[in-house]
Amino acid sequence: MRRDERNLRLRVTRLxxxxxxxxxxxxxxxxxxxxxxxxxxEADPYRLPPPDDLASARH
Structure with a gap:
């Protein structure tokens, strides 16, 4: 059984x-x-700052 476990690997498909x-x-x-x-x-849900051109804009 141990031999089989070593042969099992995670396979990743990359497009x-x-x-x-x-x-x-x-x-x-x-x-x-x-x-x-x-x-x-409200606060940004991703905690990112607003874009530069919106930083001073009011909502």
């Missing part, structure tokens, strides 16, 4: 190109959550 649809959906989801928090006057 040559990322799934752009999922990446775009992920980025837009983060941007939407940050915008909703900013509009409602």
């Amino acid at each position: 040559d190109e990322p799934d752009l649809g999922k990446l775009i959906e992920w980025v837009l989801g983060i941007a939407e959550a940050r915008h909703r928090a900013w509009v409602s006057g």
